[in-house]
Amino acid sequence: MMFLARMDVRFPDHLSPEQIAGFQVREKAYSAGLQESGQMAGIWRIVGEYANHSLFDVASNDELHEVLSGFPMYPYMSIKVTPLAKHPNSLR
Amino acid sequence: MMFLARMDVRFPDHLSPEQIAGFQVREKAYSAGLQESGQMAGIWRIVGEYANHSLFDVASNDELHEVLSGFPMYPYMSIKVTPLAKHPNSLR
Amino acid sequence: MMFLARMDVRFPDHLSPEQIAGFQVREKAYSAGLQESGQMAGIWRIVGEYANHSLFDVASNDELHEVLSGFPMYPYMSIKVTPLAKHPNSLR
Amino acid sequence: MMFLARMDVRFPDHLSPEQIAGFQVREKAYSAGLQESGQMAGIWRIVGEYANHSLFDVASNDELHEVLSGFPMYPYMSIKVTPLAKHPNSLR
Amino acid sequence: MMFLARMDVRFPDHLSPEQIAGFQVREKAYSAGLQESGQMAGIWRIVGEYANHSLFDVASNDELHEVLSGFPMYPYMSIKVTPLAKHPNSLR
Amino acid sequence: MMFLARMDVRFPDHLSPEQIAGFQVREKAYSAGLQESGQMAGIWRIVGEYANHSLFDVASNDELHEVLSGFPMYPYMSIKVTPLAKHPNSLR
Amino acid sequence: MMFLARMDVRFPDHLSPEQIAGFQVREKAYSAGLQESGQMAGIWRIVGEYANHSLFDVASNDELHEVLSGFPMYPYMSIKVTPLAKHPNSLR
Amino acid sequence: MMFLARMDVRFPDHLSPEQIAGFQVREKAYSAGLQESGQMAGIWRIVGEYANHSLFDVASNDELHEVLSGFPMYPYMSIKVTPLAKHPNSLR
Amino acid sequence: MMFLARMDVRFPDHLSPEQIAGFQVREKAYSAGLQESGQMAGIWRIVGEYANHSLFDVASNDELHEVLSGFPMYPYMSIKVTPLAKHPNSLR
Amino acid sequence: MMFLARMDVRFPDHLSPEQIAGFQVREKAYSAGLQESGQMAGIWRIVGEYANHSLFDVASNDELHEVLSGFPMYPYMSIKVTPLAKHPNSLR
Numbered sequence: 011m012m013f014l015a016r017m018d019v020r021f022p023d024h025l026s027p028e029q030i031a032g033f034q035v036r037e038k039a040y041s042a043g044l045q046e047s048g049q050m051a052g053i054w055r056i057v058g059e060y061a062n063h064s065l066f067d068v069a070s071n072d073e074l075h076e077v078l079s080g081f082p083m084y085p086y087m088s089i090k091v092t093p094l095a096k097h098p099n100s101l102r
Numbered sequence: 103m104m105f106l107a108r109m110d111v112r113f114p115d116h117l118s119p120e121q122i123a124g125f126q127v128r129e130k131a132y133s134a135g136l137q138e139s140g141q142m143a144g145i146w147r148i149v150g151e152y153a154n155h156s157l158f159d160v161a162s163n164d165e166l167h168e169v170l171s172g173f174p175m176y177p178y179m180s181i182k183v184t185p186l187a188k189h190p191n192s193l194r
Numbered sequence: 195m196m197f198l199a200r201m202d203v204r205f206p207d208h209l210s211p212e213q214i215a216g217f218q219v220r221e222k223a224y225s226a227g228l229q230e231s232g233q234m235a236g237i238w239r240i241v242g243e244y245a246n247h248s249l250f251d252v253a254s255n256d257e258l259h260e261v262l263s264g265f266p267m268y269p270y271m272s273i274k275v276t277p278l279a280k281h282p283n284s285l286r
Numbered sequence: 287m288m289f290l291a292r293m294d295v296r297f298p299d300h301l302s303p304e305q306i307a308g309f310q311v312r313e314k315a316y317s318a319g320l321q322e323s324g325q326m327a328g329i330w331r332i333v334g335e336y337a338n339h340s341l342f343d344v345a346s347n348d349e350l351h352e353v354l355s356g357f358p359m360y361p362y363m364s365i366k367v368t369p370l371a372k373h374p375n376s377l378r
Numbered sequence: 379m380m381f382l383a384r385m386d387v388r389f390p391d392h393l394s395p396e397q398i399a400g401f402q403v404r405e406k407a408y409s410a411g412l413q414e415s416g417q418m419a420g421i422w423r424i425v426g427e428y429a430n431h432s433l434f435d436v437a438s439n440d441e442l443h444e445v446l447s448g449f450p451m452y453p454y455m456s457i458k459v460t461p462l463a464k465h466p467n468s469l470r
Numbered sequence: 471m472m473f474l475a476r477m478d479v480r481f482p483d484h485l486s487p488e489q490i491a492g493f494q495v496r497e498k499a500y501s502a503g504l505q506e507s508g509q510m511a512g513i514w515r516i517v518g519e520y521a522n523h524s525l526f527d528v529a530s531n532d533e534l535h536e537v538l539s540g541f542p543m544y545p546y547m548s549i550k551v552t553p554l555a556k557h558p559n560s561l562r
Numbered sequence: 563m564m565f566l567a568r569m570d571v572r573f574p575d576h577l578s579p580e581q582i583a584g585f586q587v588r589e590k591a592y593s594a595g596l597q598e599s600g601q602m603a604g605i606w607r608i609v610g611e612y613a614n615h616s617l618f619d620v621a622s623n624d625e626l627h628e629v630l631s632g633f634p635m636y637p638y639m640s641i642k643v644t645p646l647a648k649h650p651n652s653l654r
Numbered sequence: 655m656m657f658l659a660r661m662d663v664r665f666p667d668h669l670s671p672e673q674i675a676g677f678q679v680r681e682k683a684y685s686a687g688l689q690e691s692g693q694m695a696g697i698w699r700i701v702g703e704y705a706n707h708s709l710f711d712v713a714s715n716d717e718l719h720e721v722l723s724g725f726p727m728y729p730y731m732s733i734k735v736t737p738l739a740k741h742p743n744s745l746r
Numbered sequence: 747m748m749f750l751a752r753m754d755v756r757f758p759d760h761l762s763p764e765q766i767a768g769f770q771v772r773e774k775a776y777s778a779g780l781q782e783s784g785q786m787a788g789i790w791r792i793v794g795e796y797a798n799h800s801l802f803d804v805a806s807n808d809e810l811h812e813v814l815s816g817f818p819m820y821p822y823m824s825i826k827v828t829p830l831a832k833h834p835n836s837l838r
Numbered sequence: 839m840m841f842l843a844r845m846d847v848r849f850p851d852h853l854s855p856e857q858i859a860g861f862q863v864r865e866k867a868y869s870a871g872l873q874e875s876g877q878m879a880g881i882w883r884i885v886g887e888y889a890n891h892s893l894f895d896v897a898s899n900d901e902l903h904e905v906l907s908g909f910p911m912y913p914y915m916s917i918k919v920t921p922l923a924k925h926p927n928s929l930r
Binding site: 287288289346347348350351367369370371372 | 379461463
Binding site: 196198221222225226229230236237238239240241246247249276277278279280281282283284285286 | 288290313314317318321322328329330331332333338339341368369370371372373374375376377378
């Protein structure tokens with residue numbers, strides 16, 4: 011079951027560059043795991059923004075919320091989710 | 103080069119059901135061609151809306167506009183395009 | 195799996211009162227079926243608007259799109275869907 | 287009398303994780319009480335957001351404001367309320 | 379129980395001036411009745427707009443929807459309702 | 471001459487609970503004075519929000535700005551004013 | 563007492579060029595009268611739009627609504643009014 | 655050449671009342687100079703807001719930006735500029 | 747003096763394909779003239795939309811409004827204009 | 839391949855005037871380099887705002903994101919990118 015998410019990141023002023031770098035390392039590892047498990051079907055940077063569009067392939071809304079709230083940067087993210095259905099014109 | 107598009111369709115009142123069905127047949131064929139050529143990397147229905155999110159993989163902005171304006175239903179579509187770049191956390 | 199939908203109805207000017215009444219009869223029957231099957235868990239009128247908030251309990255995004263696009267008034271509806279997950283504070 | 291609320295939570299930067307955890311414990315207890323009294327007819331997490339949609343069943347606007355402003359996290363919430371009426375197609 | 383409503387009127391192009399005048403006569407009578415019954419506590423024109431702000435004093439959401447949907451011009455109105463509670467600084 | 475105002479209050483993080491309580495006491499006294507003078511014709515809490523809708527009856531825009539900017543909490547308020555005229559359907 | 567108005571004009575499709583020209587002649591005369599009486603203190607075209615910003619100097623909200631609703635093109639206008647007060651830095 | 659500006663002021667929390675008062679004194683002097691030179695053709699308080707609408711009469715966009723960025727409070731202002739042209743119905 | 751414009755085109759339903767083609771021919775000629783005179787410094791299609799972003803280099807707001815309102819498709823355009831000043835980092 | 843960007847700058851309160859001046863020096867140098875390489879085809883100040891509109895001429899979305907995220911002030915910028923295609927009426 012597919013969902014499109016837009017995730018915007020905004021760090022609070024009090025975080026140090028080291029703390030931010032630490033978040034980015036953990037985020038990369040977490041994202042890799044989601045891609046290997048197939049739960050994240052794709053992730054792209056939105057040009058010019060500290061934001062991404064991602065595709066998720068999960069079995070339920072609960073699983074998607076668990077995946078999203080597990081991102082290390084989740085407390086600093088604003089996420090909007092759009093549920094997707096099969097399109098009649100899709101060949102896949 | 104990847105782009106995300108959101109395409110909303112709204113037919114004017116004066117089109118007959120037959121005309122609309124004709125558009126849908128031509129649209130399906132055009133979409134199939136784009137998927138076979140690899141220019142359209144995916145298309146999904148937005149649940150509950152006469153709209154889709156699509157991923158395009160093209161060589162230039164000009165090619166993308168040519169692809170989008172070639173949709174049979176283009177005159178009845180409202181399209182918003184978001185340019186995408188490679189995400190550092192993407193495994194692909 | 196729960197979803198909240200907001201559905202706004204707007205009939206085009208060319209529909210007669212009889213046609214509109216016909217839609218409303220078919221809509222009522224369709225809604226009744228969805229409630230009996232458990233796919234629609236609730237529907238409420240938004241005070242002062244020709245619109246409703248509804249709760250849907252379905253197994254997938256595809257099933258939800260099938261349910262929504264099956265409404266007799268679907269061509270005249272504008273629908274926004276919000277995916278819901280279990281809330282940690284919910285007793286149910 | 288039914289109302290739909292959307293409640294978004296945003297904690298200020300100066301709260302410690304312990305303070306936030308304390309709020310969450312008190313919030314859970316308060317929510318449980320409202321569900322047991324029947325004043326809160328349902329609460330769902332909005333997928334990917336620190337927000338919920340809730341249904342309230344109260345006797346008056348004053349009662350609803352009392353209920354909402356009594357949430358321990360109320361000072362950190364942004365709430366939007368939609369009054370609901372019986373829908374002619376509802377079987378309940 | 380108090381509610382604030384904003385009501386915007388937009389007549390479709392096909393209505394004749396006579397039809398519009400007829401609506402206005404019936405609307406005035408209906409509004410007078412609501413004021414005499416105490417259900418409408420006040421109505422004011424928004425300067426420069428074909429719109430009003432009105433205060434309603436009713437016993438329930440259902441009663442308010444019945445009152446609002448009974449306006450002769452209801453099919454041509456866009457209405458937004460805000461539920462109001464007693465303010466701690468109000469002397470009334 | 472009537473005006474509708476919507477007033478939203480947001481205190482900065484650095485105010486102590488004692489300071490906020492002090493503002494609320496002064497605010498209540500100021501509001502009482504405006505109601506006794508007839509300049510404030512009504513004030514209602516917006517359900518679920520730290521905000522109110524108020525009706526003002528003043529002789530000029532200058533007087534209204536003086537009244538509004540005199541609120542003790544004015545520096546922490548966001549105010550939107552709508553000028554109102556007599557409605558042809560009003561019995562008052 | 564000063565007010566700023568933004569007035570956007572949109573003619574329905576069924577008006578003929580002659581009818582529109584007639585409206586424009588009557589509009590010019592009406593505007594001239596308002597400027598001569600001092601009720602309209604200024605009017606400017608918004609560059610690139612069929613819209614204007616105007617300043618009105620009137621004694622009351624009721625007078626302003628009478629002035630605005632008297633425009634020949636009023637039925638085709640969308641108007642937003644902002645009440646203005648004396649600015650402490652104004653030399654006038 | 656005329657421009658309408660809307661200028662909203664928001665001081666950061668760390669400024670002291672003395673610093674704010676100092677800004678207001680310098681702002682008043684700067685505004686007076688602009689009015690005497692004819693570059694500012696008018697300034698009005700928006701009722702209930704820490705904001706103004708101002709009319710500027712300048713020879714170029716560059717001159718207008720120089721004027722606006724010269725306001726002592728410029729770092730704390732949010733400004734929106736609308737270019738104005740002569741209106742065919744203006745008598746001036 | 748530079749201005750950025752965004753111009754969106756929407757033809758009413760009653761125009762025939764021949765009428766639209768006629769507008770496009772006249773539009774192309776008019777645009778060519780503006781580019782040759784230097785008044786239009788550039789025009790680009792917004793990908794996926796019947797809209798453009800254009801740069802104009804004119805001596806005054808009045809000249810810009812004359813240029814914009816002279817477009818053959820002007821009655822079917824929605825235009826938003828942004829005044830531009832020299833940027834301190836521009837090498838030109 | 840052309841893109842239009844709107845870039846808004848907002849410095850956090852904790853930066854000193856010296857730090858801000860340092861950013862501005864580095865920003866100017868970086869912008870000069872982009873103009874000399876031809877990647878930035880133009881940059882203009884938006885009148886009255888700490889913001890610019892810029893034109894970029896790059897070979898890919900990835901190159902554009904690299905260019906934009908390389909701005910010294912990038913962490914303090916909010917950027918919106920619009921992809922542009924050749925316009926049929928452009929003489930260039």
